[in-house]
Amino acid sequence: MLELRHLKKYFHVGNTTTKALDDVSLSFRDKEFVSILGPSGSGKTTMLNIIGGLDKYDSGDLLIKNKSTKNFKDTDWDAYRNNSVGFIFQSYNLIGHLSILDNVELGMTLSGVSSEERTQKAKDALTRVGLGEHIGKKIAQLSGGQMQRVAIARAIANDPEILLADEPTGALDSQTSVQIMNLIKEISKDRLVIMVTHDEELAKDYSDRIVRFADGKIQDDTNPYDDSNRNQQFNLKRTKMSWWTALKLSFTNLKTKKGRTLLTAFASSIGIISIAIVLGLSNGFRIQIGQTQGETLSKFPITISQVATQTSVGSSITKDKSDTSKSENINYVIAQQDQSEAATHANKIDSNYLDYLTKINPNDSNNISYNRATGMNLLREVNGKIQSVKFSTQSDNGSNMSQQMSAMTGMGVSVFPEQLDQSKGNFLKDNYQLVNGEYPSNPTDVVLIVDKDNKTNINALKNLGFDVSNDQKLDYNQIIGTNIKLVNNNNYYQQLPTGNFMPTQDLTTAYNNSQNREVKVVGILKSNENSRTTALAPGIAYSDKLAQEIIQDNANSEIVKAQKESDNNVLTGQPITSDMAKTQTLAFLGGNDIPTSILIYTDNFKNKENVLTYLNRYNEGKSDEDKIIYTDMAGTVSSLTGGLMDGITYVLVAFAGISLVTSMIMIGILTYTSVIERTKEIGVLKALGARKSDITHVFDAETFILGLGSGVLGVGIGYLALFPINALLYQITNMENVANLNPVHAIILIIISTALTMLGGHIPSKMASKKDASTALRSE
Numbered sequence: 156m157l158e159l160r161h162l163k164k165y166f167h168v169g170n171t172t173t174k175a176l177d178d179v180s181l182s183f184r185d186k187e188f189v190s191i192l193g194p195s196g197s198g199k200t201t202m203l204n205i206i207g208g209l210d211k212y213d214s215g216d217l218l219i220k221n222k223s224t225k226n227f228k229d230t231d232w233d234a235y236r237n238n239s240v241g242f243i244f245q246s247y248n249l250i251g252h253l254s255i256l257d258n259v260e261l262g263m264t265l266s267g268v269s270s271e272e273r274t275q276k277a278k279d280a281l282t283r284v285g286l287g288e289h290i291g292k293k294i295a296q297l298s299g300g301q302m303q304r305v306a307i308a309r310a311i312a313n314d315p316e317i318l319l320a321d322e323p324t325g326a327l328d329s330q331t332s333v334q335i336m337n338l339i340k341e342i343s344k345d346r347l348v349i350m351v352t353h354d355e356e357l358a359k360d361y362s363d364r365i366v367r368f369a370d371g372k373i374q375d376d377t378n379p380y381d382d383s384n385r386n387q388q389f390n391l392k393r394t395k396m397s398w399w400t401a402l403k404l405s406f407t408n409l410k411t412k413k414g415r416t417l418l419t420a421f422a423s424s425i426g427i428i429s430i431a432i433v434l435g436l437s438n439g440f441r442i443q444i445g446q447t448q449g450e451t452l453s454k455f456p457i458t459i460s461q462v463a464t465q466t467s468v469g470s471s472i473t474k475d476k477s478d479t480s481k482s483e484n485i486n487y488v489i490a491q492q493d494q495s496e497a498a499t500h501a502n503k504i505d506s507n508y509l510d511y512l513t514k515i516n517p518n519d520s521n522n523i524s525y526n527r528a529t530g531m532n533l534l535r536e537v538n539g540k541i542q543s544v545k546f547s548t549q550s551d552n553g554s555n556m557s558q559q560m561s562a563m564t565g566m567g568v569s570v571f572p573e574q575l576d577q578s579k580g581n582f583l584k585d586n587y588q589l590v591n592g593e594y595p596s597n598p599t600d601v602v603l604i605v606d607k608d609n610k611t612n613i614n615a616l617k618n619l620g621f622d623v624s625n626d627q628k629l630d631y632n633q634i635i636g637t638n639i640k641l642v643n644n645n646n647y648y649q650q651l652p653t654g655n656f657m658p659t660q661d662l663t664t665a666y667n668n669s670q671n672r673e674v675k676v677v678g679i680l681k682s683n684e685n686s687r688t689t690a691l692a693p694g695i696a697y698s699d700k701l702a703q704e705i706i707q708d709n710a711n712s713e714i715v716k717a718q719k720e721s722d723n724n725v726l727t728g729q730p731i732t733s734d735m736a737k738t739q740t741l742a743f744l745g746g747n748d749i750p751t752s753i754l755i756y757t758d759n760f761k762n763k764e765n766v767l768t769y770l771n772r773y774n775e776g777k778s779d780e781d782k783i784i785y786t787d788m789a790g791t792v793s794s795l796t797g798g799l800m801d802g803i804t805y806v807l808v809a810f811a812g813i814s815l816v817t818s819m820i821m822i823g824i825l826t827y828t829s830v831i832e833r834t835k836e837i838g839v840l841k842a843l844g845a846r847k848s849d850i851t852h853v854f855d856a857e858t859f860i861l862g863l864g865s866g867v868l869g870v871g872i873g874y875l876a877l878f879p880i881n882a883l884l885y886q887i888t889n890m891e892n893v894a895n896l897n898p899v900h901a902i903i904l905i906i907i908s909t910a911l912t913m914l915g916g917h918i919p920s921k922m923a924s925k926k927d928a929s930t931a932l933r934s935e
């Protein structure tokens with residue numbers, strides 16, 4: 156069964172060498188009770204530790220069922236101790252923070268025995284040693300003899316082939332010693348029992364065989380054995396401690412030190428509390444900023460105009476690199492283009508680009524407004540008299556033709572956005588409530604926009620022919636149903652002998668023409684209270700479809716044809732000095748359907764960035780002059796506030812993070828302290844077959860519990876702290892529920908806390924795993 160061949164074990168202290176084992180050869184039977192006798196320092200305990208795999212020999216060999224252990228690795232010795240050897244120690248070496256049952260089960264846990272089988276075997280072992288009625292007690296409630304019985308139950312529970320006892324009665328009275336020795340004698344009937352003792356009478360009374368030791372050598376053997384059986388086979392069964400066992404060991408240990416554990420967890424959580432509060436405030440202020448951004452976006456949409464500032468393409472100004480600042484006598488001037496003029500970029504908006512815009516993802520932006528320079532020939536009967544009216548909020552103080560054109564174009568009028576995806580709702584119905592009348596359903600239906608106090612622009616009413624004064628009140632029925640005739644160019648303009656054109660003087664005939672379209676004010680609208688859009692200013696608002704119908708009616712009118720062939724403005728007679736001016740004049744007359752500007756509305760900055768990415772994609776591979784440049788006023792403004800908020804958050808989190816590092820160091824110190832306190836437990840675990848990695852797992856599990864507890868405690872306290880913080884902010888700023896901790900941030904903080912504490916405690920955990928088993932068992 157077990158054979159020692161020429162074993163040597165020397166201890167070196169300075170220049171002194173102690174021969175604990177000096178060429179020891181000894182064989183043991185499968186079933187016998189062997190007592191190793193000898194004075195202190197004779198080497199008997201060293202031999203017992205080597206047989207048990209707690210200590211390593213210097214030379215020779217230890218054979219287990221004829222299998223040499225010369226090439227055993229640490230994991231092989233761990234498996235051997237767990238499955239083949241049971242230890243009974245003089246000082247019991249029970250783990251105080253575990254129950255009686257858990258102490259007995261521990262070795263089987265490492266063997267991978269199932270929970271149900273493990274519990275049953277532990278109960279059977281405790282019953283066998285006479286403790287069946289004491290299973291529910293704690294270790295501290297047992298007498299010395301009872302604790303030794305628990306140690307014996309732990310040793311035999313996993314049914315080892317070898318039982319090693321080191322002075323098993325050394326700490327017991329004579330009566331209890333007899334009981335323990337009778338129990339060990341009974342156990343030796345079905346396995347090999349090797350007992351180290353200095354009590355010769357005890358050895359003679361109970362042992363089958365006595366081996367005497369002195370100075371590291373065998374002096375006498377009362378029943379020698381020559382192991383001639385070469386047919387035995389020894390198989391190692393690998394051991395592994397589960398994470399659950401490691402967690403259980405660490406958790407029960409921490410429970411015995413509740414005060415210190417709670418204080419440590421709280422101290423470690425301070426950094427988490429700080430970061431949780433900072434993130435809660437940051438997140439809350441971001442929400443507040445986001446709401447403000449939504450309002451900003453509605454007022455400052457992405458704008459694409461025919462003429463834009465060349466921010467993306469860059470300036471074409473060429474700078475003279477020569478330094479003239481030091482020249483004393485300059486007798487010349489330098490002609491240079493103005494920077495604002497040099498940065499002007501003409502956007503070549505065409506039908507292809509308009510088609511490209513219709514393919515914007517409706518989830519990013521479902522509302523696009525097209526502003527066109529198309530003039531509207533509007534006539535209305537006011538008090539029995541036909542007069543020209545207009546959809547405009549501009550005061551009509553001028554009389555020259557250019558001022559009339561500006562007014563007729565509809566300066567200040569709102570065009571409500573078109574829906575890219577009609578299934579996603581209606582812009583007016585989603586964002587504006589009906590004050591009176593109905594929502595528009597036809598292109599010729601227009602509405603009057605009022606503010607939250609039902610006020611509208613006075614010029615919008617005056618330009619429609621209403622005789623109103625400031626703050627005058629008008630009944631809804633005075634506005635709803637107002638009919639306006641839209642006259643086409645051929646019926647509105649008359650050609651002069653000079654070839655130029657002017658508006659007809661016979662407004663009554665033009666008003667009564669059967670070809671006219673009838674435009675009607677069908678409703679009065681104002682913005683919803685929960686809507687963040689203010690896209691439509693107070694005054695008249697109409698659909699872009701109306702402008703498109705006007706263009707369709709007038710594209711082939713006589714005045715448009717004449718304007719296309721002439722280099723002069725056919726209304727004013729003034730020369731047209733540029734292609735852009737001619738394009739604008741044609742657009743006013745309805746001869747050009749390209750919008751002067753396009754407004755793209757988004758609900759938040761994330762969607763805005765998606766839209767900008769889509770717009771930038773159009774410019775890829777194009778020359779500078781062919782690129783379409785947009786204006787993102789809201790992005791320019793928000794980048795300042797957003798960057799500032801990010802910077803403040805990062806700085807505060809960095810300062811709070813310092814306390815996390817401090818917590819990590821403190822956890823490392825605590826784990827190191829725990830390693831020192833649990834040194835004997837480490838020895839017990841190793842004696843039961845725990846691997847180095849298992850020991851590391853035990854202490855990693857302890858730091859895991861501490862880190863997790865600190866994280867949960869920190870997040871919990873940080874969350875609760877947000878309530879008084881919100882109350883204080885409400886008193887100062889009148890903003891409700893500003894601080895708001897994101898659940899994702901809370902989970903991340905708990906993970907960070909756990910990871911950092913495990914990192915801080917891992918080095919001490921590694922130190923624990925490297926402790927020598929026999930040395931650890933001797934510690935106090």
